[in-house]
Amino acid sequence: MSTITSNLQAAQQQIADAAHTAQRPPSQIQLLAVSKTFDAHAVLDAAQAGQRAFGENYLQEAIDKIALTLQLAPDLGLEWHFIGPIQSNKTRQIAQHFAWVHAVDRLKIAERLSEQRPAGFPPLNICLQINISGEASKSGATPDQALDLAQQIARLPHLRLRGLMAIPEPLPTLELQRAPYRQMKLLQDQLNEHGLQLDTLSMGMSADLAAAILEGSTIVRIGSAIFGNRNYAK
Numbered sequence: 001m002s003t004i005t006s007n008l009q010a011a012q013q014q015i016a017d018a019a020h021t022a023q024r025p026p027s028q029i030q031l032l033a034v035s036k037t038f039d040a041h042a043v044l045d046a047a048q049a050g051q052r053a054f055g056e057n058y059l060q061e062a063i064d065k066i067a068l069t070l071q072l073a074p075d076l077g078l079e080w081h082f083i084g085p086i087q088s089n090k091t092r093q094i095a096q097h098f099a100w101v102h103a104v105d106r107l108k109i110a111e112r113l114s115e116q117r118p119a120g121f122p123p124l125n126i127c128l129q130i131n132i133s134g135e136a137s138k139s140g141a142t143p144d145q146a147l148d149l150a151q152q153i154a155r156l157p158h159l160r161l162r163g164l165m166a167i168p169e170p171l172p173t174l175e176l177q178r179a180p181y182r183q184m185k186l187l188q189d190q191l192n193e194h195g196l197q198l199d200t201l202s203m204g205m206s207a208d209l210a211a212a213i214l215e216g217s218t219i220v221r222i223g224s225a226i227f228g229n230r231n232y233a234k
C-alpha cells in the first residue's frame with residue numbers, strides 16, 4: 001500500500017472517529033485533499049485510493065496539475081477546489097478551472113467569478129471566508145459583514161453560495177480550537193435564519209480536524225497528513 005493510501009485511510013478514520021464522538025453521520029463530512037506543492041502523480045495516487053476532491057492554493061501550479069491529471073487519467077472525474085487567496089486578475093482562470101472556491105471575502109471578487117464563469121458550466125460553488133479569530137493579518141470578512149455580503153453573493157447568477165470557510169489562529173488544545181468553530185456554526189445558523197440556504201462549513205485542517213467536526217464542519221481540508229510535509233523551496 002502506498003504511503004498516501006495509508007495516510008488517506010488514517011485521515012478517513014480520524015474523520016469517522018470525530019463524527020462518532022460528535023454523534024454525526026460520517027457521510028456529512030467530506031475530505032478535501034489539499035495537494036498544493038505535490039505533483040500530479042501524488043494526486044493520481046490518492047485518486048487510486050478513491051479520493052475525488054482536491055484543494056489547491058497556487059493558480060498556475062493548479063492549472064498545470066489539472067491539465068496533466070486530465071491527460072494521464074481523463075475519466076477520473078476529479079473535483080478541484082481553489083482554497084487560496086484570490087487576486088482579481090486571477091478570477092477568470094479560477095472560474096474556468098474549478099468547481100469550488102473557498103476563500104471569497106469581497107463582493108468584487110464574487111461578481112467577477114460570476115461574470116467569468118463559462119457559459120454552460122454548472123454554477124461555481126462558493127464559500128465566504130470569515131476572519132473568525134479577528135487577526136489583522138488574515139483575510140476574510142468580519143462576522144459583522146457576513147450577512148450583507150452573503151445576501152449579495154447569493155444573488156449572483158452563475159454562483160451558488162454554499163457556506164462559510166475559516167482558518168482560525170492555531171491553538172494548542174481541543175477545547176480552545178473548538179471556540180472559533182462554534183462561532184462559525186452560530187454564524188451559519190444566523191444567516192440561514194435570514195433566509196440563506198448554506199449547507200457547508202469548510203473548516204478543519206490536519207492539526208484541528210476533530211475540533212472542527214465536533215462543531216459542525218462539513219468539509220475538512222487536509223494536506224500534510226495525507227501527502228507529507230510541504231517543501232516550498234522545490
Ligand SMILES: *Cc1c(COP(=O)(O)O)cnc(C)c1O
Pocket residue numbers: 034036057083084167205206207221222223224225
Ligand atoms: C494548506 C492549506 C490547508 C491544508 O493544511 P494542512 O495543515 O497541510 O492540513 C487547508 N486549508 C488551506 C486554506 C490551506 O491553505
